[in-house]
Amino acid sequence: MNNVDPRSKCPVCEETTHPIPYGEVLCHKGHDVGSVNVRYARQKGEVEALEERYQQARAACDTELVANRFEEAVLGESAAVFNCDLSALRLIFEHDGYYLNYYEQRERDKRPPTDIDKSRQRLMADAYLFPDFGECIRHGALYLGGLGARNYGLYALVVRDKRLLDNYASTLEENSYHFFQTKVKTCQAGSVMPSERPPEGYRSDWQNRHKIALAKHVDDLSDNLQDEAFQDLLLHNGHNRGEDEFIEVHVYGDESPNCPHIDKKTVAEVHCERISDDEEDFEILCLVQERVSRVPDVGWVWH
Ligand SMILES: [Zn+2]
Numbered sequence: 001m002n003n004v005d006p007r008s009k010c011p012v013c014e015e016t017t018h019p020i021p022y023g024e025v026l027c028h029k030g031h032d033v034g035s036v037n038v039r040y041a042r043q044k045g046e047v048e049a050l051e052e053r054y055q056q057a058r059a060a061c062d063t064e065l066v067a068n069r070f071e072e073a074v075l076g077e078s079a080a081v082f083n084c085d086l087s088a089l090r091l092i093f094e095h096d097g098y099y100l101n102y103y104e105q106r107e108r109d110k111r112p113p114t115d116i117d118k119s120r121q122r123l124m125a126d127a128y129l130f131p132d133f134g135e136c137i138r139h140g141a142l143y144l145g146g147l148g149a150r151n152y153g154l155y156a157l158v159v160r161d162k163r164l165l166d167n168y169a170s171t172l173e174e175n176s177y178h179f180f181q182t183k184v185k186t187c188q189a190g191s192v193m194p195s196e197r198p199p200e201g202y203r204s205d206w207q208n209r210h211k212i213a214l215a216k217h218v219d220d221l222s223d224n225l226q227d228e229a230f231q232d233l234l235l236h237n238g239h240n241r242g243e244d245e246f247i248e249v250h251v252y253g254d255e256s257p258n259c260p261h262i263d264k265k266t267v268a269e270v271h272c273e274r275i276s277d278d279e280e281d282f283e284i285l286c287l288v289q290e291r292v293s294r295v296p297d298v299g300w301v302w303h
Contacts (some may be wrong), residue, residue, distance in 0.1 A: 007017070011042050025130060035168045035259075037170045040108055040203065052201065060218055062223070063221055066225050079268065082148075084152075085154065098253070101135075124177075130250075137239045137252060138250070140253075147237075148271065152245055159231075164251065170248065172247070173203070173215070175246065179248075183199050217233055270298065273302070
């Protein structure tokens, strides 16, 4: 529908002579285009397809009041959550590092991750959704409270930083690997072909995340649904990653000087459970908590 290549061109002026770097958020004429993943979400075809799905959801909705409250909660209160393990938490709060994605962890550890199936899934889904820039994407989840996506780590880093989310974050209706599997199979009668373009209308920029949420959950909203239930509706932890249900948040990050990271400057809260089977881990955790308490504007929340 739109021939502008969002990897390098402005979706607004479609300027072709001044390619925009992946991590740059303004085109040379000053259009606010966002990082490359945001540009993908703002392509004309994506925006129109999502608007159509959203309007259909609004029309099909049995309970307008609840739908309004759900949208307000998502727009007004939702954040992005990135779950991690204790070593990642220490990297950020003890060593001034930032949240590393799959590729950066692989580079740092100088060896491939042990789970080859998870590697395969990550690489295929990224090639499909983020051609040429998957290595700069950090995967999180849309969040209204709680402990985050626990199958990805026991510690939830909650990001509310407006500059980071407005300019570098986009959303996808579900986990990108599920999306890769289910949508491609549905669209192409069972064949998985990463060369095919993903179906449109399932991703958004941060400003339109409520449309993704409503389109996804319209059938889950009923008259007696309380606001407290929105949290689990938006992010539901299954027994394993395959059973999880959430809207994925993608944040772009690279080494360019202006590019923010998920670090102690942008994390607003750390959430975790007080219980631990491992006393040594718990001691380290308390030390990390002490470090976090010294960082201004970062809250520590025990559950
Ligand atoms: Zn422009």
